[in-house]
Amino acid sequence: MARQINFGWTAAEREQAFLSLYKKAFPAVAKYMGKMGGSFDDAKDVFQDALVIFYEKSVQGAITLQTNERAYLVGIAKHLWSKKFKENTLNASLDEQWDIIADDDLQPSQNKLMHYLETAGQKCMELLKAFYYDNLPVRSIADFFGYSGERSATVQKYKCMEKVRETIKEKHLAYDDFVE
Amino acid sequence: MTSLNEIKLIDGYIFNNNPTEDTLLFDALLIINPQLSGQVVWQKKTHVIVQQYSRKKLKAEIESVHQKLFSQPSHRNFRQKIWSIFK
Numbered sequence: 001m002a003r004q005i006n007f008g009w010t011a012a013e014r015e016q017a018f019l020s021l022y023k024k025a026f027p028a029v030a031k032y033m034g035k036m037g038g039s040f041d042d043a044k045d046v047f048q049d050a051l052v053i054f055y056e057k058s059v060q061g062a063i064t065l066q067t068n069e070r071a072y073l074v075g076i077a078k079h080l081w082s083k084k085f086k087e088n089t090l091n092a093s094l095d096e097q098w099d100i101i102a103d104d105d106l107q108p109s110q111n112k113l114m115h116y117l118e119t120a121g122q123k124c125m126e127l128l129k130a131f132y133y134d135n136l137p138v139r140s141i142a143d144f145f146g147y148s149g150e151r152s153a154t155v156q157k158y159k160c161m162e163k164v165r166e167t168i169k170e171k172h173l174a175y176d177d178f179v180e
Numbered sequence: 181m182t183s184l185n186e187i188k189l190i191d192g193y194i195f196n197n198n199p200t201e202d203t204l205l206f207d208a209l210l211i212i213n214p215q216l217s218g219q220v221v222w223q224k225k226t227h228v229i230v231q232q233y234s235r236k237k238l239k240a241e242i243e244s245v246h247q248k249l250f251s252q253p254s255h256r257n258f259r260q261k262i263w264s265i266f267k
Binding site (some may be wrong): 026039051114118128133134 | 241265
């Protein structure tokens with residue numbers, strides 16, 4: 001799939017992209033938040049959530065080069081801020097559209113599992129992230145992770161999926177409060 | 181069917197991108213093999229966990245950019261502009 005907005009394929013390239021987006025759009029978001037009585041920390045939280053949504057939509061190909069990045073980010077930020085105050089907002093359809101990322105608080109068992117996966121399973125988690133979340137081309141994934149080719153990287157993806165799936169299943173039996 | 185093929189088919193089922201013949205095969209397998217629907221549930225959970233993991237990593241990268249902008253001398257003008265808003 002063509003990547004419409006170039007976040008690059010490495011953490012260093014993503015950093016440059018986020019720096020640029022911060023400079024382009026954060027002043028406008030901060031100005032709006034200041035006007036609405038929000039603090040610097042409120043502006044930061046809302047803007048960073050907006051960047052996550054923007055990133056996810058970009059790598060899914062849902063945002064094109066024609067999209068005005070600044071206007072889009074400010075729009076999401078305004079929506080997130082108004083949502084903080086208005087329950088049952090009329091903009092519920094936008095929540096679905098943007099797959100709002102508010103519910104990130106994990107149950108204790110999920111934290112334990114996440115910690116385990118971040119340590120013991122890090123290589124697999126990074127590979128799965130590259131495939132499923134960052135939506136990177138297989139060729140780049142193979143190069144980046146040092147696999148001999150696309151087929152080898154794809155086989156490893158499925159091996160990792162199997163390994164992580166079995167770990168989650170196993171940990172589910174060990175943790176009582178694992179969320180359904 | 182090898183376990184890796186099964187995982188591939190389950191992914192195709194979850195993301196609705198299996199070719200027609202695989203969709204028919206998978207529907208049949210779900211009937212024949214009751215354990216398969218359990219594996220679908222676990223694979224969906226795995227995708228949720230991968231998304232949570234990935235978002236956590238992405239947020240850490242964004243926070244690191246924020247820290248740079250609000251500490252490095254080269255970004256002084258930018259942060260002064262922001263701070264003037266919240267004076």
